Amino acid sequence: MAETHSLQDMRQQAAVAAKVFIQRDYTNGTVCQFQTKFPSEMETRIDKQQFEETVRTLNNLYAEAEKLGSQSYIEGCLACLTAYTVFLCMETHYEKVLKKIAKYIQEQNDKIYAPRGLLLTDPIERGLRVIEVTIFEDRSLTR
Amino acid sequence: MSAVMITRKVRKWEKLPGKNTFCCDGRVMMARQKGVFYLTLFLIVGTCSLFFAFECPYLALHLSPAIPVFAVLLFLFVIAMLLRTSFSDPGVLPRALPEEATFIEMEIEAANGNVPAGQRPPPRIRNVQINNQIVKLKYCYTCKIFRPPRASHCSICDNCVDRFDHHCPWVGNCVGKRNYRYFYLFTMSLSLLTIYIFTFDIVHVVMRSVDKGFLNTLKETPGTVLEVLVCFFTLWSVVGLTGFHTYLISLNQTTNEDIKGSWSGKNRVQNPYSHKNIIKNCCEVLCGPTYPSVLDRRGLMEEDSSISATPVAPSSSSSTTSSSNPVPQTTKTTAPLIPNEHTPDDAKPSIAASAEKSPSPKEEHPPAKVPPLASPETDVETSITKDKTH
Numbered sequence: 001m002a003e004t005h006s007l008q009d010m011r012q013q014a015a016v017a018a019k020v021f022i023q024r025d026y027t028n029g030t031v032c033q034f035q036t037k038f039p040s041e042m043e044t045r046i047d048k049q050q051f052e053e054t055v056r057t058l059n060n061l062y063a064e065a066e067k068l069g070s071q072s073y074i075e076g077c078l079a080c081l082t083a084y085t086v087f088l089c090m091e092t093h094y095e096k097v098l099k100k101i102a103k104y105i106q107e108q109n110d111k112i113y114a115p116r117g118l119l120l121t122d123p124i125e126r127g128l129r130v131i132e133v134t135i136f137e138d139r140s141l142t143r
Numbered sequence: 144m145s146a147v148m149i150t151r152k153v154r155k156w157e158k159l160p161g162k163n164t165f166c167c168d169g170r171v172m173m174a175r176q177k178g179v180f181y182l183t184l185f186l187i188v189g190t191c192s193l194f195f196a197f198e199c200p201y202l203a204l205h206l207s208p209a210i211p212v213f214a215v216l217l218f219l220f221v222i223a224m225l226l227r228t229s230f231s232d233p234g235v236l237p238r239a240l241p242e243e244a245t246f247i248e249m250e251i252e253a254a255n256g257n258v259p260a261g262q263r264p265p266p267r268i269r270n271v272q273i274n275n276q277i278v279k280l281k282y283c284y285t286c287k288i289f290r291p292p293r294a295s296h297c298s299i300c301d302n303c304v305d306r307f308d309h310h311c312p313w314v315g316n317c318v319g320k321r322n323y324r325y326f327y328l329f330t331m332s333l334s335l336l337t338i339y340i341f342t343f344d345i346v347h348v349v350m351r352s353v354d355k356g357f358l359n360t361l362k363e364t365p366g367t368v369l370e371v372l373v374c375f376f377t378l379w380s381v382v383g384l385t386g387f388h389t390y391l392i393s394l395n396q397t398t399n400e401d402i403k404g405s406w407s408g409k410n411r412v413q414n415p416y417s418h419k420n421i422i423k424n425c426c427e428v429l430c431g432p433t434y435p436s437v438l439d440r441r442g443l444m445e446e447d448s449s450i451s452a453t454p455v456a457p458s459s460s461s462s463t464t465s466s467s468n469p470v471p472q473t474t475k476t477t478a479p480l481i482p483n484e485h486t487p488d489d490a491k492p493s494i495a496a497s498a499e500k501s502p503s504p505k506e507e508h509p510p511a512k513v514p515p516l517a518s519p520e521t522d523v524e525t526s527i528t529k530d531k532t533h
Contacts, residue, residue, distance in 0.1 A: 075433075083224070
């Protein structure tokens with residue numbers, strides 16, 4: 001995953017204080033959703049609303065990826081008729097949304113989390129099981 | 144005496160734990176035992192070749208040239224679906240990295256509270272409510288995660304697979320969330336192909352016997368007998384299997400859940416994943432979104448290997464054939480925090496030996512002459528009833 005200059009510098013300079021893992025929320029079934037519960041370890045670093053907003057946006061993006069609608073049906077039927085060879089040249093809808101998610105996470109890291117000594121890891125790198133939040137030691141990173 | 148540290152870039156598939164074999168630099172992913180898969184391939188290709196060689200010329204002339212054309216299309220579709228099922232990632236869940244495993248451990252200990260010495264700690268289960276049903280999530284000791292709903296650990300491949308259906312030796316891979324629809328299309332198209340070849344074999348024999356007599360026909364096209372035999376025995380199993388999976392799809396169940404009786408009446412827990420509508424269930428399973436693989440098989444990672452002065456047999460460097468090298472892996476698996484209850488019985492995986500060996504799966508499987516179609520996960524007490532799957 002591409003990291004910006006500031007993130008790389010921060011990772012090299014700061015030590016990891018703790019890691020928090022935001023678990024999956026299964027109340028709506030097997031759809032990919034994450035819990036919006038605010039972990040207590042991050043209370044001193046970031047605003048609760050801000051964090052919940054991030055997770056909620058991610059949940060919406062994943063819901064968009066897995067939506068059962070006419071687009072997914074058409075894509076499925078077309079793929080089946082071509083014995084799934086169409087995916088050699090075309091990207092699936094899910095992959096397109098995953099790219100959007102990766103961009104969003106990077107944007108959030110750059111604008112909001114890195115200045116506060118936090119780093120969000122894209123859930124796809126953890127098997128869509130958890131959102132890993134790395135909390136760096138608070139040195140000279142405060143405003 | 145002197146050791147040189149060399150950092151090389153390797154593909155991630157080379158360091159993946161689990162008992163899979165990888166080909167084409169990580170593009171292809173299969174189970175370790177592939178013998179039965181080769182048999183499947185041989186039977187399909189062999190029978191179709193005989194059909195194209197013996198029956199098709201006659202039928203194209205005397206009936207219609209569309210017959211062999213349709214047979215070719217159907218054959219290509221069957222092979223495409225088979226290869227797609229066999230070579231793709233079924234939905235393997237990557238194991239927890241050490242920090243995540245520790246985090247979960249701490250959560251479990253906090254939840255359990257103080258266990259008096261001498262007493263067994265309570266089982267690691269998390270209850271979640273899905274669509275107003277309580278579903279229990281079990282903890283996987285091998286992968287160090289709480290398994291998502293419908294996921295299961297395959298003992299043959301040593302991976303947790305999402306929406307685990309069963310491990311199919313005939314396709315040489317697990318059937319899970321990502322390749323279930325290909326598996327279903329494979330069984331369905333194979334049923335059609337078998338019926339097609341069987342029907343036209345009979346038609347061919349009848350037509351030719353009218354001209355030349357039954358025995359002469361068999362002498363001229365000896366392949367027919369073989370084809371009819373293969374098709375006859377395949378028909379019962381494959382058509383039955385297709386019917387069984389159609390039933391499962393209409394109810395949005397997996398083979399694993401069906402065998403364990405997760406949603407059948409006694410427990411009074413209804414299937415929380417079913418839309419209660421056959422069409423909706425079918426659409427979700429067959430036409431739903433195509434899930435991406437969360438295993439980054441072809442990603443690059445750094446590997447540190449030290450080359451000492453004394454010559455040593457080549458060990459930690461990547462083996463190009465498979466990822467399951469016996470050398471302890473430094474990246475993913477670390478010393479287990481808790482005793483590993485589900486370590487496989489075989490001590491040293493010998494890849495060459497197992498690939499050549501007969502296709503019977505190892506470890507906890509009831510000895511059967513024909514490899515079972517569905518294999519249970521490690522911690523299930525019920526045994527498979529083969530009749531059920533046929």
